[in-house]
Amino acid sequence: MGAYKQLAFLFDQSKCTGCKACQVACKDKHDLPVGQTWRRVPEYSGGQWRIGVDGAVTHDIWTYYTSLSCNHCDDPICVEVCPSTAMHKGENGIVSVDPALCIGCKYCAMACPYDAPQFDEATRTMSKCDFCADRITKGKRPACVAACPMCALDFGEAEELRAKYGDEASLEPLPEQSVTRPNLVILPHPKAQPSGHGTGHLANPTEI
Amino acid sequence: MTSTSEPDTLSLTPSRRKFLAWSGAIGAAGMVGLPGCTLQYSDPADAPLGGAEEGERIVWNACLVNCGSRCPVRMAVRDGRVIRIEPDNTGDDDLGNQQIRACVRGRSIRQRMYSPERLKKPLKRVGKRGEGKWEEISWDEATTIVADKIKELISKYGNESIYHNYGTGVIGAAVARSWPPGNTAVARLMNCVGGFLNHYNDYSAGNIEAAVDFHYGAWMGNNSNDDTVNSKLVVMFGNNPHETRMSGGGEMFVTQKAKQLSGHKVIVVDPRFSDTAMNLADEWVAIRPGTDLAFVAGMAHVMISEGLHDQEFLDKYCSGFDEEHLPENAPPGSSYRSYIEGKGEDGIEKTPEWAAKITGVPANDIRRLAREIAMTKPCNINQGWGIQRHSNGESQARAPMLLSNLIGQVGIPGGGNGEREGANPLPLVLFPTLENPVRPTISFYMWTKAITDGKGMTYRDGVRDSLDTNSNSNVVNDVVLGSNIKMIWNYGSNALINQHGDINHTIELLSDESKVEMIVVIDNQMTVSARYADIVLPDAMASGETIDLAWQSAATAGNLGYLIFCDKAHEPLYDSKPVYEMLTEIADKLGVREKFTEGRTQEDWVRWMLDETRKKIPDLPSFEELRAKGIYRQNVGPYISMAKFREDPVANPLETPSGKIEIYSSNLARMRDDWNYDQGSQWIDPLPVYRQTRELPGDALQLRYPLQCIGHHYKQRTHSSYGNSPWLKEAHPQLVWINKIDADARGIATNDQVRVFNDRGATELPAFVTERIAPGVVSVPQGAWYAPSASDGVDKGGCVNVLTSQQLNAYSKGNGQHSALVQVEKV
Structure with a gap:
């Protein structure tokens, strides 16, 4: 057994500027090519413009970002749909894929509401965030957590993070957290909108 | 195998849609207060190896581009290659001792070091200028060509015919820096042989630099x-x-x-x-x-x-x-x-x-x-x-x-x-670059004009005196530019083409090889500007291939001052050389080797600078101590201007x-009433009053080009540095920002390929239809690499400077690049 019952990420949305240092630090650490992106940053925007008779404009525009990797869910739908048992929940609650068993069918990628599993074109198998298990076991932080210039990311024991920071992850554009019970705790941006009740839109669909 | 081929087809379904599709269930977003995280600032396991795994070593370095910040990047080296970047592991989140975690750009520095576009050998142009035909030559031949041309031009036209162009591709490194132009190794070399034509002010801040002198007396x-x-x-x-x-x-x-x-x-x-x-x-x-x-x-x-x-x-x-x-x-x-x-x-x-x-x-x-x-x-x-x-x-x-x-x-x-x-700056002693005896100095934005009309330019045209370049001292002066520009040193610079206004005009000007007789580009990537060189000298990466010092210059980290040791992760790749070494070879051929080097190697100079600085900052570590420690920090206190x-x-x-x-x-x-400027459309006003100058709202040109086009600084790049990193292009793709109101009127949706154009040029790139820009305004983020199509010459790289103007502003003689009216249409 690992040192943790269940690992979770903590994300302070009010600090995130969408710079994606987390995404690239992850790629740098794991040598991931373009197209294989274990941590992604959706941008969610909304509001309206009104142009007055004198040409002057008023608006109520807002935007926020969410840094998102695999949430190593309590109900990992990727594990559920995997026909080969390659996808599994293991030590420290980390969900990972066994490349020896994976047949590259991508059912996990289709099922996951967070787009966490990413296809590896070179090996024709799935790949995903492994919570930097190699670093965690040596007492190090995951690469993304250590990278965030705004210190908006942290990690820890899920129960402890929730006790300290609450249990919020049902924020647009993410699904309601009852779907897969993600191990993700978000401190919301002041403009954050509840899942399913958003008035905005996903602004960067091709970047995630 | 059907089980694998079937989902392949399905994978075409944009997975992105699921963000919306799955967000149907009701949740409760509590707008709670935001307690501070109890973050770890370093890994307990870091000590004593600083994050190195077995078989690795960690060397300190810095990202040396011109964002105005300066970040350490700690390079994990295995088998002579950097395999990973580790962040700063000193400091915490106190103002004045903050951890200096690199941004997305610095984190991708390996893609600069190991880019397929790294320059590998000295190159001599063999086709027409800009045509992209090269012959690989030896360092001996390259340095001989450059030295001979310098001698010829000095005797024919004088030192002021040799211009050192603006460039910030290597900034904040004590020896290797490409900016400020008067303090580079190129400047030191030229100062050994009688000086060069320098410039004042810069692309970033050329107008405020001119204006603030009149308002407050100085910067x-x-x-x-x-x-x-x-x-x-x-x-x-x-x-x-x-x-x-x-x-x-x-x-x-x-x-x-x-x-x-x-x-x-x-x-x-x-x-x-x-x-x-x-x-x-x-x-x-x-x-x-x-x-x-x-x-x-x-x-x-x-x-x-x-x-x-x-x-x-x-x-x-x-x-x-x-x-x-x-x-x-x-x-x-x-x-x-x-x-x-x-x-x-x-x-x-x-x-x-x-x-x-x-x-x-x-x-x-x-x-x-x-x-x-x-x-x-x-x-x-x-x-x-x-x-x-x-x-x-x-x-x-x-x-x-x-x-x-x-x-x-x-x-x-x-x-x-x-x-x-x-x-508040740290009192650092940096690489000394000697005195430049050439007094006429042009604005950073005037060089294209000085190629054709430089000879005879006076203060009325914006020529300043290098003895004192403050605006107040150059209302009138007695210096006259004696020559057109005949040679351009372009070190760590993409301002030769990519970052200067009106690219198409510059290309036309440079294509006449009788005007500028030699363009020398020193860089580590085949940049857009390098394509227009006559001689390309491949530079070692100042991050990772030399020994240098990087510092937090003024105004970029609040009350935190610091100095970073830039160590060698490995030898310079291919046949590249550190700028100091290649210029030493040219100095040798100009007969000024001893004057240029004073007998010192680059490492000797770094040791000298640290020794001199230690006289002013007694607790600054020695060379060996700083090399081991990586960074020196000091809370320099708030600056109250x-x-x-x-x-x-x-x-x-x-x-x-x-x-x-x-x-x-x-x-x-x-x-x-004394200066030369376009009195029909420009003004020199003693008061800061609003004037509708070229291409501002209300310009009659809006009948044809209704939209104001700006070029904001983009997270993908620092200006054009990092503009060829695949990770960064994926994370922050080049898109033109356009308000939904303007996009709807033109039938444009996000990711539609659009053409942004005016009388100066055209560029094609995908659209980002967004609420996040004012109606009537579009933004083509500045710095994307100019990529003209072979068929129609239209830029496909999304480079804003095919649209911008080279017009000199009334008295700064600087850049008005964000004043550009355009039209946008779906391709």
């Missing part, structure tokens, strides 16, 4: 951003640290932390809902580009008519606010108050309604903001430099200064003078003619 810098912990209100004009200076140690961190600590309100004035507006601002004022002056004038009208301005401050510290405080020779009606009240030359009262029509900001908002800004003190008014990169840029730059003067916030904690953030002047303006006068803040500049009044 002052604003209060450092950490000092905004003392502010109740912060007003940012186009300042966008969350995208420009986005280091975890830089102004992004400092501004956000200062706001957390103080709870001050932030207002961002910007045509674009920048990430600073998104995350730091309590209010975003969506203004039309180039009209900040009119916005300030409208607010000044409210303040003056309601008596909210600080009359006492204006009387004591300023010249020209009202008729009672004008210089003796100024005509009646030429005060700022007269301008606002409609008693000046134009007879127009600058009411909020007048300003609303120009700026697009509703009159009632202007009234409300004027009252709030005048009554919420201390108030820090600051600016980024986008607002001054306009055809009226000199006066635009003065708008936030003027606003801070009107409310008397200069020289006090929590206040500010309207410039961009400043800082113009504090002495505020304390006693008589004992500590400014360098303006009156010694005061010159809202009415008597020197500008002198220049108005």
Whole structure:
């Protein structure tokens, strides 16, 4: 057994500027090519413009970002749909894929509401965030957590993070957290909108 | 195998849709307060190896590009190759000791080091200039060609025919730096043989640099951003640290932390809902580009008519606010108050309604903001430099200064003078570059003009005297440029083509090989500018392939000063050489090797600089200690700009003619009728007044090109540096920002390929249809690499400078690149 019952990420949305240092630090650490992106940053925007008779404009525009990797869910739908048992929940609650068993069918990628599993074109198998298990076991932080210039990311024991920071992850554009019970705790941006009740839109669909 | 081929087809289904599809269930988003995280700032396992795994070593380095921040990147080296970047593992999240975590750019530095576009061998052009045909040559041949040409040109045209172009591809490194131009290794070499034609000011801030001298006497810098912990209100004009200076140690961190600590309100004035507006601002004022002056004038009208301005401050510290405080020779009606009240030359009262029509900001908002800004003190008014990169840029730059003067916030904690953030520098002794005896100095933006019309240019054209380049000292001078530019040193610079305005014009100019006879490009990537070189000299990466020092120059990390050791991860790749070594070879062929090197290697110079600096900073570690430790930090304290002047303006006068803040500049009044500029469309005004200059709202050209095109600084790149990194292009793709209202009118949806064009050129790139930019404005993020199509010559790289102008502004002789009217259509 690992040192943790269940690992979770903590994300302070009010600090995130969408710079994606987390995404690239992850790629740098794991040598991931373009197209294989274990941590992604959706941008969610909304509001309206009104142009007055004198040409002057008023608006109520807002935007926020969410840094998102695999949430190593309590109900990992990727594990559920995997026909080969390659996808599994293991030590420290980390969900990972066994490349020896994976047949590259991508059912996990289709099922996951967070787009966490990413296809590896070179090996024709799935790949995903492994919570930097190699670093965690040596007492190090995951690469993304250590990278965030705004210190908006942290990690820890899920129960402890929730006790300290609450249990919020049902924020647009993410699904309601009852779907897969993600191990993700978000401190919301002041403009954050509840899942399913958003008035905005996903602004960067091709970047995630 | 059907089980694998079937899902392959399905994978075409955009997985992105699921973000929407799956977000159907009801959740409860509590808008809770935001407790600080109990973050770890280093890994317990870091010590003593600093994060190295078995078989690795970690060497300290820095990302050396021109964002204004400076980040350490710790390179994990295995088998002679950098395999991973580790972040700073010193410091914490206290202001003044913050951990300097590199941004997305620094984190991808391996893709610069190991880019397929790394220059590998010295190259000699064999086709036409820009055609891309090269012959690989030896270092001996390359350095001989360059040295011979220098000798020939000096004897034929004099040293001032050899120009050192602006370049910031290697910045903040003590020996290898490519900027400032007077302090580079290239400058040192040229100074060994009689000097070179230098330039003053720069692409970033060329208009404020010219204007601030007249307003405050010299560059002052604003209060450092950490000092905004003392502010109740912060007003940012186009300042966008969350995208420009986005280091975890830089102004992004400092501004956000200062706001957390103080709870001050932030207002961002910007045509674009920048990430600073998104995350730091309590209010975003969506203004039309180039009209900040009119916005300030409208607010000044409210303040003056309601008596909210600080009359006492204006009387004591300023010249020209009202008729009672004008210089003796100024005509009646030429005060700022007269301008606002409609008693000046134009007879127009600058009411909020007048300003609303120009700026697009509703009159009632202007009234409300004027009252709030005048009554919420201390108030820090600051600016980024986008607002001054306009055809009226000199006066635009003065708008936030003027606003801070009107409310008397200069020289006090929590206040500010309207410039961009400043800082206390560390007293570092850097690489000495000797004296340049050539006195005529041109503006950074004049070099294309000086290729054809340089000979005979005078101060009236913007030629300054290198003995003192302050604007006030060059209202009149006696230097004359004696030659057109015949050779260009282009070190670490993409300003030869990519970053200079009106690319198509520059290409035409450079294609005539009888004008500029030699272009030498020193770089480590085959940049757009390198394509137009005659000789390409492959530079070693100053990050990872040499030994150097990188420092936190002023104004970029609040009250944190630091020095980073740049160590060698491995030898220079391929046949590249550090700039110091290649210039030593050229110095040898010019017969000045000993003068150039003083017998020192680059490492010797680094040791010398540290020894000299240690005389001023006694606790600075030695060479060996710093190499092991990686970084030296010092809390340099907050910088309160113009504090002495505020304390006693008589004992500590400014360098303006009156010694005061010159809202009415008597020197500008002198220049108005004397200088050369386009008097039909440009003005030199003693007061910072709004003029509708080239390609601002209301220009008749809007009938054909209705949209204002700006080029914001983008997270993908620092200017054009990192512009070829696949990870960064994926994370932050090059897109033209366009408001939904303008996109709908043109049938454009996000990711549609569009053509952005005007009479100067055209570029094609995908659209980003967004709420986050004001209607009537588009932005093509600056710095993307120019990529003309072989078939129609249209740029497919999304490079904004095919659209921008080379026109010199009235007296800065600088750039108005954000004043560009365009049309956009679906391709």
